Amino acid sequence: MTQQQQITSFVSTANVGKLSATQENDDSVFNDSTPAKPKSAKRPHTCLSSDGDHGLCIETELNEIRNSMKNILKKEDVKMIVTETVTSLLAQMKKEMKKELKKEMMVEIQTNKEKVEQHFKSDISRLCKRIDSVEFDNANILEKTQTFTKTTGF
DSSP states (O other): HHHHHHHHHHHHHHHGGOOOOSSOOTTTTTOOOOOOOOOOOOOOOOSSTOOOOOHHHHHHHHHHHHHHTTTOOOOHHHHHHHHHHHHHHHHEEEEEEEEHHHHHHHHHHHHHHHHHHHHHHHHHHHHHHHHHHHHHHHHHHHHHHHHHHHHHHO
């Protein structure tokens, strides 16, 4: 048996009708909701007879297979889609996290600022009272000193 006849025999017995780009599963992620292609016409009589041009039949069937495989999603395509989607989601998540973190930090900073301001106001008030007390004590001491110098004559 020649190589041409072996290839023809293989192609004519192979069930190429199952190699279609349509999906049976409606829940499939890869379902692009395009109408199914009509089934191709049966092979011509010349492909089935032993005296026909088998090279032309094989080429025709290979072209049909290639055309049906054009719509099949490839691993690289899926990988690229998933990578782009995940990258986009991560970038969006990063942006949202930065925004949320900044918001939380601003609230924390404002709270701490108010606490520090209150603490300093309290300290300033306490120091002002102490200064007033020291000034009052100084005035009393000055008055006593003046009284003492008048009475003693120093």
